[in-house]
Amino acid sequence: MSKSFSSHSEDSNTALIVIDQQYDFEPGGQLPVTQGDEILDGIAQLMRTYKEVIVSQDSHPAGHISFASSYPGKKPYDLLTLDDLNDPHFHSHFTKEVVRDYLKSVPEKNQTLWPDHCVSGTHGWEIDKRLPLDKASLILRKGNRTECDSYSAFKENDGLPTGLEGYLREKKIETVYLVGLAGDFCVNWTARDAVRVGFKVIYDSTLTRFVNPQNKNRVLQELKSLGILIKEV
Numbered sequence: 001m002s003k004s005f006s007s008h009s010e011d012s013n014t015a016l017i018v019i020d021q022q023y024d025f026e027p028g029g030q031l032p033v034t035q036g037d038e039i040l041d042g043i044a045q046l047m048r049t050y051k052e053v054i055v056s057q058d059s060h061p062a063g064h065i066s067f068a069s070s071y072p073g074k075k076p077y078d079l080l081t082l083d084d085l086n087d088p089h090f091h092s093h094f095t096k097e098v099v100r101d102y103l104k105s106v107p108e109k110n111q112t113l114w115p116d117h118c119v120s121g122t123h124g125w126e127i128d129k130r131l132p133l134d135k136a137s138l139i140l141r142k143g144n145r146t147e148c149d150s151y152s153a154f155k156e157n158d159g160l161p162t163g164l165e166g167y168l169r170e171k172k173i174e175t176v177y178l179v180g181l182a183g184d185f186c187v188n189w190t191a192r193d194a195v196r197v198g199f200k201v202i203y204d205s206t207l208t209r210f211v212n213p214q215n216k217n218r219v220l221q222e223l224k225s226l227g228i229l230i231k232e233v
Ligand SMILES: [Zn+2]
Pocket: 058, 059, 060, 066, 117, 118, 143
């Protein structure tokens, strides 16, 4: 099994995509993923091996629509749904119309509310400097619009493309190898979008960690059912 995966790094048609390996997602950060820093050495090694390396960076303005702090009465990790808009006690820094339009535009019609994280210019927003960022041909920021979240590196949550697909096509990339954080959100959504637009996708489950580790088996099964290769050891 490992042999078939190891050959990809020599293949110029394969790109390594390092998702959101930022201080806020590592232990001690604002939205810490348990053991999210254990994968740094493995990712750094791959970055030194691949010819084409892309790094994504979650990047939000203060007061972002995904932050629980934008909804007085809500807590981090609460789920915001369209039903909340019918609650007379609903409060938001956004108008109801903005929140309704946003929730209707996202595939799952809800938004997990997060602690304030990856606010542009803060320490937590920075990509971990232990990674050899000089190896990256592209650093792709996502989530910059106040009124829309972005998990996938290919599309913001309302469907607006980031440009990554075109970038990869211009570079004649056919396979993407995905690592980084978090396995149940941004790596997961990136994998789904990549396979949907026709790339061969390898999701390295040894070089990711989960916001909720209980999601792991379900996510891996779903990704396998979509034809995504999972590296498990
Ligand atoms: Zn975010």
